[in-house]
């Protein structure tokens with residue numbers, strides 16, 4: 147595998163684990179705020195991010211590439227109100243999309259079609275995650291300032307259940 151592609155894939159393990167850590171921070175914020183549904187939603191989101199990290203690691207291992215695990219940064223975000231995690235979440239997903247696109251670009255430039263095919267799942271996943279993050283902001287804007295609306299929204303998010311990623315390596 148091309149050195150740059152391998153390095154970017156390895157770095158993405160850390161980025162995904164950081165995403166998991168960031169979403170655990172959000173989950174904890176909402177838990178403290180008494181919004182157990184929002185807390186549940188981000189707890190599951192954190193599990194999905196951990197899964198993403200493991201997929202990148204597995205892909206490198208399957209291709210006999212060396213994996214190096216680095217330290218995970220402390221979540222770098224200040225959460226002032228119930229909307230803040232949602233906005234920070236969207237901003238973060240847009241950033242992650244740019245990282246996936248960068249790896250895709252590196253793979254494309256060396257005709258690494260296998261890595262491009264592996265990344266296709268993540269390209270689609272990022273589209274879904276940005277849509278979900280946008281939807282949460284829209285719903286919070288519409289219903290979040292009304293206590294009953296917030297209660298209903300929290301109940302809706304509390305119903306989210308974890309499911310393993312559809313990509314299996």
Ligand code: FEO
Pocket residue numbers: 162165194195198239242272275
């Ligand atoms: Fe692993 Fe939310 O992207």
